[in-house]
Amino acid sequence: MTADRVTAERRAAQKHQRACIIWLTGLSGAGKSTIANALEAALVEREKHTYLLDGDQLRDSLNADLGFDLPSRDENVRRVAQVAKQFVEAGLIALVALISPLRRQRDFARSLVTAHEFVEVHLSTPLAECERRDPKGLYKRARAGLIKEFTGIDSPYEAPQSAEITIDTTGTTSDECVAKILSYLAAGRY
Numbered sequence: 001m002t003a004d005r006v007t008a009e010r011r012a013a014q015k016h017q018r019a020c021i022i023w024l025t026g027l028s029g030a031g032k033s034t035i036a037n038a039l040e041a042a043l044v045e046r047e048k049h050t051y052l053l054d055g056d057q058l059r060d061s062l063n064a065d066l067g068f069d070l071p072s073r074d075e076n077v078r079r080v081a082q083v084a085k086q087f088v089e090a091g092l093i094a095l096v097a098l099i100s101p102l103r104r105q106r107d108f109a110r111s112l113v114t115a116h117e118f119v120e121v122h123l124s125t126p127l128a129e130c131e132r133r134d135p136k137g138l139y140k141r142a143r144a145g146l147i148k149e150f151t152g153i154d155s156p157y158e159a160p161q162s163a164e165i166t167i168d169t170t171g172t173t174s175d176e177c178v179a180k181i182l183s184y185l186a187a188g189r190y
C-alpha cells in the first residue's frame with residue numbers, strides 16, 4: 001500500500017507546476033492582500049493551481065480564537081504556515097498574505113518546506129506610506145489609542161534580511177509588483 005501512495009511530487013507534476021509557498025510579509029497597508037489577489041489571478045490565468053491564505057480573513061475563521069499578544073501572533077503564524085505546507089504537499093502554489101512580524105515566525109514557516117519551496121516576498125512599503133494609505137482606518141485608530149499592540153506603532157516589525165524578493169510599493173502599481181514576482185517564478189520554473 002505505502003509503495004502506491006501518491007507523493008507531493010506526483011501531485012505537483014499532475015498540475016504541471018512546482019509547488020511552493022509565496023509568503024508576503026509587511027506592515028498593515030503595505031499591499032499584501034492586494035498583490036496576493038492580483039498575483040493569484042495572474043497565476044490562474046497561466047493555468048497554475050493556487051490557493052490564497054489571507055491573514056485578515058483567517059482571523060475570522062481558523063484563527064478566530066487568537067488575539068494580538070506575542071504568543072497569539074506566534075500561534076497565528078504557526079497555523080497558517082502549517083496549512084500552507086499542506087497545500088504544498090497537495091501540489092499547489094500557496095500564497096500567504098500575513099504581516100508575520102517576527103523573523104523567527106517567518107523562519108519557522110520556511111523550515112517546514114524545502115529551500116526552493118519558500119519564496120519570501122517582503123513588501124517594504126515604509127510605515128509613513130502605509131499610514132498615509134490607511135485603507136482600513138486602523139492606523140488612525142491605533143494612533144488614537146483605540147487599538148493596542150498594532151504592528152509598526154506599539155508592536156515590532158522585524159524586516160527580513162534575506163527575502164527572495166523585496167518590493168517597496170510606493171509609487172508603483174500592483175501590476176508592476178505582480179510582474180516582478182511572476183518573473184522571479186518564471187526564472188525558477190515554478
Ligand code: ADP
Nearest residue numbers: 028029030031032033034133135169172173174
Ligand atoms: P495589507 O494586506 O498589506 O494590509 P492591503 O492590500 O489591504 O495591504 O492594502 C494596501 C493599500 O495600498 C490598498 O488600498 C491598495 O489599493 C494600495 N496600494 C497602492 N499602491 C499599491 C501597490 N503598488 N501595491 C499594492 N497596493 C497598493
